[in-house]
Amino acid sequence: MSDRGLLIVLSGPSGVGKGTVRKAIFESNDNDFQYSVSMTTRKKREGEVEGVDYFFRSREEFEQLIETGEMLEYAEYVGNYYGTPLSYVQQTLDAGKDVFLEIEVQGARQVKEKVPDGVFIFLTPPDLQELKSRIVGRGTDAPDVIEERMKVAREEIEMMALYDYAVVNDEVPNAVERIKKIIESEHYRVDRVIGKYIRMLKEM
Structure with missing residues (x-):
């Protein structure tokens, strides 16, 4: 297995269920990922711990x-950076721990x-009609907002070529298992482990 951890990036169009799938992955017993700690410029709230809840920094920093x-x-969100x-991320990866990010396509x-050596996974709906049904099913968006979301979703799906893998989220447990298999196999790629063996040969 590779000495260095993997950076795993999960993203996909709005409404595809990224958050639900990520939550299911972290709730499983065999999860061994580090969820990235974010940095923010907002004030620390009572009970929050530096480096655990957030890294708190000034706007200038x-x-x-x-x-x-x-x-x-x-x-930037509501006047604060996140x-x-x-x-x-680099220090966590260098320590041999996998880091998991669930972010938007632009991020x-x-x-x-x-x-560039991260593992980029694009979560897809079974089809666009199913995606629209999920967005409509939320019951929170007006028809014009739904159409705008679908327009953006089509543009995001066209960006799938930037990713290494496409995983269909037909059922959450199935999507979780597919993602776990991808991550497991990535740990055994020759380009990730060969450096260790080259070092061993030099030390002989």
């Missing part, structure tokens, strides 16, 4: 990290530029 390319991906610090593009 966060923007400096953006400028120097030290954020794996980021976004994002994934690159150094934390995945940012990640691929900085960690």
Whole structure:
């Protein structure tokens, strides 16, 4: 098995069930992934712990990290920045732990530029009609919003070529098992383990 952990990126169109699948993966007994700790510029709330709940930084510090390319991906929400610090992810991977990210398609593009050896998994609906049914089934969006979501979903599906694998989310348990099999097989790829054997040969 590889000394270095894997960066696993799960994304897909809105309504496909990314959060549900990720939650099911982390609730399973054989899960051994590290969920990435985010960084934020919002104030620390009572009971929150630095490095456990978030990495808390000033707006100036966060923007400096953006400028120097030290954020794996980021976004601004309600006046505060939220994002994934690159150094934390790299240190966790170097420690031999797998890091799991569930992010949007646009964020995945940012990640691929900085960690090209990650495992990029695109979660797909069985078909577009099923995706529309799921979005409608939420009961939270007006018809024009649903049509806009479907338009964006089509654009996101066209970006599937950026990914390594496409997993159909027909049933959540099935999708979870497919993702686990992908991750297991990725650990045994020759390009991930060969460095260890080359070092062993040099030490003989």
